[in-house]
Amino acid sequence: MTTLIKEVKQKKHSKQGMLENVMEQFEHAAELVNLNPNIKKILSVTNNELIIHFPVRMDNGDVEIFKGYRVQHNNALGPYKGGLRYHPTIDIDAVKALAMWMTWKTALAGLPYGGAKGGIQMDPKKYSLGELERITRRFTYALGDNIGPEHDIPAPDVNTNAQTMAWIADTYMSTKKPSERSKNQHVVTGKPIGSGGLEGRDRATGYGVFLNIKFWAEQKNVHLKDKTFIVQGFGNVGYWAAHFLEKEGAKLVGVQDVFGTIINKEGLVVENLLDYTKNNEGSIVGFPNSENRDKEDFFGLDCDICIPAALGNQITEEKAHQIKAFLIAEGANGPTTVEAEKLLLERGVAIIPDILCNSGGVIGSYFEWLQNRNGELWELDEIMERLHKKMKEVFLKVLKVSETKKMDMRSAAYVLAIERLERTYIQRGVFP
Amino acid sequence: MIINCNSLCNTCLHASSCNLTSNKNFIWSCSEYEEETLKNTNLTSILTPNFSFTESEKGIEII
Numbered sequence: 001m002t003t004l005i006k007e008v009k010q011k012k013h014s015k016q017g018m019l020e021n022v023m024e025q026f027e028h029a030a031e032l033v034n035l036n037p038n039i040k041k042i043l044s045v046t047n048n049e050l051i052i053h054f055p056v057r058m059d060n061g062d063v064e065i066f067k068g069y070r071v072q073h074n075n076a077l078g079p080y081k082g083g084l085r086y087h088p089t090i091d092i093d094a095v096k097a098l099a100m101w102m103t104w105k106t107a108l109a110g111l112p113y114g115g116a117k118g119g120i121q122m123d124p125k126k127y128s129l130g131e132l133e134r135i136t137r138r139f140t141y142a143l144g145d146n147i148g149p150e151h152d153i154p155a156p157d158v159n160t161n162a163q164t165m166a167w168i169a170d171t172y173m174s175t176k177k178p179s180e181r182s183k184n185q186h187v188v189t190g191k192p193i194g195s196g197g198l199e200g201r202d203r204a205t206g207y208g209v210f211l212n213i214k215f216w217a218e219q220k221n222v223h224l225k226d227k228t229f230i231v232q233g234f235g236n237v238g239y240w241a242a243h244f245l246e247k248e249g250a251k252l253v254g255v256q257d258v259f260g261t262i263i264n265k266e267g268l269v270v271e272n273l274l275d276y277t278k279n280n281e282g283s284i285v286g287f288p289n290s291e292n293r294d295k296e297d298f299f300g301l302d303c304d305i306c307i308p309a310a311l312g313n314q315i316t317e318e319k320a321h322q323i324k325a326f327l328i329a330e331g332a333n334g335p336t337t338v339e340a341e342k343l344l345l346e347r348g349v350a351i352i353p354d355i356l357c358n359s360g361g362v363i364g365s366y367f368e369w370l371q372n373r374n375g376e377l378w379e380l381d382e383i384m385e386r387l388h389k390k391m392k393e394v395f396l397k398v399l400k401v402s403e404t405k406k407m408d409m410r411s412a413a414y415v416l417a418i419e420r421l422e423r424t425y426i427q428r429g430v431f432p
Numbered sequence: 433m434i435i436n437c438n439s440l441c442n443t444c445l446h447a448s449s450c451n452l453t454s455n456k457n458f459i460w461s462c463s464e465y466e467e468e469t470l471k472n473t474n475l476t477s478i479l480t481p482n483f484s485f486t487e488s489e490k491g492i493e494i495i
Binding site: 018087088089091094098123124125158159232233235236237238256257258259260261295296309310311312313314316332333 | 438439440442443446449450451452453454455458459460461462463464465466467
């Protein structure tokens with residue numbers, strides 16, 4: 001049997017390297033939990049890999065053929081769940097890796113979901129809005145019943161948004177008979193609020209990052225009031241995490257975005273900074289009473305908490321030596337390299353891993369799905385309260401495993417996710 | 433600047449001036465990622481159905 005592990009070994013010089021990274025993490029976690037070898041075989045492969053070529057008529061009347069992907073890694077815990085990205089560089093390996101990662105993420109969060117990912121290999125900037133709509137709708141039609149509200153639930157990802165999800169939902173629902181259309185609205189999550197979307201979905205990930213920091217602080221008897229923090233990335237995740245931390249009395253002393261790095265030891269007021277960026281083409285640079293810093297100095301800034309909330313592979317071995325924070329909360333996916341993490345843990349720096357720290361987003365998606373499924377409309381306060389409850393439950397489980405098994409929080413998170421899947425397979429057995 | 437062809441930075445509007453990182457390889461998600469403005473993002477293109485294709489000769493039907 002060809003497993004993903006074998007495939008990775010065969011593709012030693014894989015351009016992406018992503019599948020290799022995800023498989024390494026899985027191998028490590030499987031070893032830690034002494035995973036049943038038969039279950040390891042199942043989890044090492046994807047259930048389904050769909051590659052679809054579909055035609056779309058362009059504005060000039062010509063027809064263009066697109067390549068779309070949907071990889072469904074595992075559905076032992078429930079319907080497949082994962083984003084759809086539109087990008088010229090996606091290929092089957094990248095989609096497989098991301099699908100597998102979704103399985104661990106949903107399993108850790110205790111959601112009734114499996115893992116999937118997909119997308120279309122294309123450069124969206126080359127197409128008009130009308131063309132993008134037709135591409136999206138034609139892809140949805142081509143996917144047919146390979147997606148569905150109780151089978152596989154896509155969500156926004158790179159270059160896709162609430163509008164894309166609304167087109168998918170509308171197309172999917174239109175293929176059903178009239179009496180069944182409205183009960184298929186939860187075929188996607190991340191929809192616009194007026195079309196079944198969740199109130200507060202924009203802040204779910206950032207709020208989750210904040211909650212993880214808060215729970216960690218409570219457990220370690222650390223008071224957040226007057227603690228200093230820095231944020232890399234001032235997008236949805238970085239901004240909302242900073243917003244809630246500031247409300248708790250902590251002080252934002254450094255921010256880095258795509259345009260520059262700014263600091264103020266006395267504190268940067270989060271709302272004022274957001275307003276400033278709105279009138280400054282999105283840039284934080286030049287914010288009143290702030291000083292500019294070189295980008296290479298960012299992770300070495302004096303602070304108590306560091307929140308990398310932009311992109312992966314940023315905290316490298318070199319940067320790890322400079323870090324002064326006692327806590328790193330990973331808002332982004334994969335911001336700390338394996339070598340850097342080892343060094344940081346040796347130095348006693350705590351790391352709340354991405355798979356736990358930024359899971360507020362997927363939990364928010366689950367709430368949207370539930371809301372549509374039950375024909376309900378939830379209010380913001382209720383959503384935030386439910387998110388708080390869910391995140392606390394997961395955080396405490398990870399911390400407990402980490403302390404009882406004397407392992408770092410990332411390993412503990414993977415152990416919990418894989419043990420949950422293993423337990424399900426042991427209970428259910430393998431058909432026939 | 434050399435960017436791995438499989439990195440998101442490859443198509444990011446800010447790649448050449450990005451302040452976040454010098455390492456632009458193997459980036460598969462980024463909160464600051466932004467594509468160039470889409471061409472012809474005129475709302476009428478989605479609100480007004482374009483039936484002109486029905487007048488042209490139907491060349492191919494793949495699926």
